[in-house]
Amino acid sequence: MIWVSILLAFCLVGAFAYYRQLTRGLSVTNMGDYVSWGIYISNFVFFVAISLVGSLITAVLRLANVHWSTPLTRIAEIIAVSAIVFASIIIIVDMGRPDRFYNLFLYGRIQSPIMWDVIVITTYFFISLLLLYFPLLPDLKILLANKAAQPKWLTKMYTVLGTFWRGTAQQIRISDKAINILCITIIPVAFCIHTVTSWLFATTYRPGWDSTNFGAYFISGAFLVGAGAVVVAMYVFRRYYKLEKYITEIHFEKMGRIVVMLALLYLYFNVNEYLVPAFKMKRTEDEHLTTLFAGEFAPLFWFAILVGMILPICILVFKAGRKPLPMFIAGIMVVVGAWFKRYLIVTPTLLHPFLPMHDAPANYHHYFPSWEEWAIALGSLAGALLVITFFARVFPIIPIQETITEDEKAA
Incomplete structure (x- = not known):
């Protein structure tokens, strides 16, 4: 409870700082004509970097038939999903006019690396979400079987998410095939997401x-x-x-x-x-x-x-x-x-x-983030940790069914 309260406090301070930025403009930041990205884009690159762990732990090791990584796959995917969500949010924060975000979809040019970044980040998010969800289905069935030991709202959530899962041989076969396809797909997408991000700099x-x-x-x-x-x-x-x-x-x-x-x-x-x-x-x-x-x-x-x-x-x-x-x-x-x-x-x-x-004000030669920038950056980090904490409290952090299956194979 203390941990969640601390994270919520950081998020609220960050939200207040962003409100000030929305109402007063980017003038509340210390960014200018030269340092026009600053701490926001630093945070974006950091979040995108962390998100790649999903493809490393889940996809690469699974396809390599490395079984010891099974207890770590859900941890990796939760980190990947939360990081990519806040990578997207911090980009919107960096925009001086977030109300014009829709122009990216209406008038986006495929020649621009920024457009590639939007496409590949969106693709990576949905693949990571599916890689988190599909292995969770057998565990939801186990949790629903023990619904007497949990709050009613949790039971309703598990029912909505996994009531269709019966654990039949056909469902298991389809699920395993889908997971393998996603694992194969996410590797080139993972390489693309950071390559395209690097091109934003290199070009x-x-x-x-x-x-x-x-x-x-x-x-x-x-x-x-x-x-x-x-x-x-x-x-x-x-x-x-x-x-x-x-x-x-x-x-x-x-x-x-x-x-x-x-x-x-x-x-x-x-x-x-x-x-x-x-x-x-x-x-x-x-x-x-x-x-x-x-x-x-x-x-x-x-x-x-x-x-x-x-x-x-x-x-x-x-x-x-x-x-x-x-x-x-x-x-x-x-x-x-x-x-x-x-x-x-x-x-x-x-x-x-x-x-x-030439003829630039003295403050243009140096950059240190304003308190609003720090508050928003720390609030985004706290938000990602809050999402991870929520997942850990609501869903099993260790894949139950996969772990049981691996133990049976080992025996």
């Missing part, structure tokens, strides 16, 4: 974004932060829902190996992303990289690199580090470092355009 002629590496760079970072988020959720649900029997140390061991691999991969792309322009040292790239390595953004940059990648690798590369508590700490590091990394992808580049700032 904009700015130092720091003028890169052909951005697609792979974004995808590798997305898989890392998604895996880190699952590790954090595993620990929290395991501890507070007493799921030690289902989310075991073996799961942390295997997820630890995945996180190490993904962190090394993302570190490689980071070296590739910064080493090549640093070697060339074109003037505008020089200014941008100097700001990151030793200038205004250096503390955040080295924090993101050390805490988001290097320290988790140092912890998880050892067997003792792949125990639940060290894994939880490493997961927190990955997620926090990833958020700051997205902020650094957006802000320093916008402050260093190819054409120098």
Whole structure:
């Protein structure tokens, strides 16, 4: 109850801040002609990145016939759905005139990467929702069979969602086939969603974004932060829902190996992303990289690199580090470092355009979010956590029927 109250408080403050933005315009933010994206788009990229965990845990491991991941699939899909919902919301928040959002559908041009982003995000959301819903159907039947032990409103919800499920051989066959099709479909869509997002940056002629590496760079970072988020959720649900029997140390061991691999991969792309322009040292790239390595953004940059990648690798590369508590700490590091990394992808580049700032006010040379921006950003993060909390309270966080089936096969 305390946790939900805290999240609701953040959401209400964020809603009030957004009301101020709606009534007074984007002037309440510290964004301007140069930094026109700021913390909102940083949050958008962060949410999109985390959402890719659904395809990693549910689709890739399921298609690879990896059975140990079964208890983690619903956690991954809940995170994916909540993240992609708030990625969409934060884009609307970033619009100065959200009442004109419908123009995107009436007059959208397929030549624009923004239109591709809308299409692929919408597609990914519906596939993730179906991947969450289909495996839930057998569990709803189990919950309806025990309706005496639950509130009436929950029973009504379960009835609406799953009353048609009888568990016949034909239904199971159709459901399994549908899940496999969705798993195959979501992998290219998952790659597209972050590739298209990266193109929004790479097709904009700015130092720091003028890169052909951005697609792979974004995808590798997305898989890392998604895996880190699952590790954090595993620990929290395991501890507070007493799921030690289902989310075991073996799961942390295997997820630890995945996180190490993904962190090394993302570190490689980071070296590739910064080493090549640093070697060339074109003037505008020089200014941008100097700001990151030793200038205004250096503390955040080295924090993101050390805490988001290097320290988790140092912890998880050892067997003792792949125990639940060290894994939880490493997961927190990955997620926090990833958020700051997205902020650094957006802000320093916008402050260093190819054409120098002439006759611009002094405040245009710096950017720090206003309290309204912080409140809305934190409110969106709290909203995503609130959705995850709601799912965990209402539905089984561990797939019941799938786990029983896997145990029977193992026996």
